Ligand code: KG4
């Protein structure tokens with residue numbers, strides 16, 4: 001089956017062609033094109049929804065054309081189209097959903113609407129096939145969710161952030177530290193030169209027995225420190241970065257492993273932009289070994305952690321439920 005995936009939930013415009021021949025055969029990635037309006041948003045320190053959507057209107061057709069041409073297939077060879085219908089920015093989602101509906105109508109191909117969060121989970125099914133039940137941790141700019149995956153189409157939400165998402169917290173702290181948006185990758189780089197003993201920031205809810213997170217207090221704790229500092233030099237920014245990163249990583253790992261043990265998980269799946277963080281990936285591996293858990297950890301390649309259309313095509317294959325065009329609408333506040 002050849003799937004054309006389309007993803008436009010935030011500032012990226014992405015299209016991908018993925019060939020999958022069966023649930024146990026490795027998908028063949030034929031192309032993945034991503035165009036981002038990130039540079040335009042760096043000036044404002046965050047995404048301006050109208051600008052993102054306006055850029056996506058310009059790029060959606062060229063990006064889809066390029067994905068098909070790079071995959072070296074004809075339009076007629078596409079078996080099905082998959083599109084993100086939520087959650088995300090309304091204007092951005094509409095660009096993808098309406099384009100996908102139009103192509104589905106003209107080409108007479110089925111259309112599978114995909115939840116963006118489910119897409120992040122299925123980025124893990126490109127390289128391997130995790131066993132169920134699996135615990136998923138989705139950590140992105142908009143979400144921090146712990147889920148139980150009992151099988152394809154059987155996802156149960158177990159907990160999540162009560163306020164800011166982990167990536168959102170990194171991006172807001174980045175603004176306090178004058179770092180360009182998105183700050184996650186910058187904080188990861190700077191943390192390598194930081195002194196872990198200089199600042200101690202809280203890992204909120206780390207000792208609570210639920211599976212919730214809270215990151216807005218961490219941002220406030222950093223603000224308090226920054227207010228005390230007269231001149232924010234590079235070393236201080238690095239020292240703050242390393243402690244912020246640790247505070248976030250510690251709580252993410254502790255709660256994920258706690259929930260994995262509780263549910264006798266046979267695999268742990270990470271997903272979302274923050275999962276691209278190498279320190280998070282290394283610490284997860286370390287802690288799983290340290291606790292002798294014997295649960296395989298699945299982490300997508302870094303480019304598959306941040307938003308892309310390949311994960312949307314993958315999710316559509318494993319949860320193949322085409323819907324009538326009349327019943328597909330963008331849903332900005334969709335949950336698991
Ligand atoms: O999944 P994603 O591309 O978009 C959303 O669905 O939100 O995630 C973007 C988020 C941003 O907050 C960004 O700062 C964070 O992921 N991020 C990282 C890294 N790369 C991206 N955070 C920490 N370390 C990274 N290497």
Ligand code: ZN
Pocket residue numbers: 116120140141272273306307
């Ligand atoms: Zn995402």
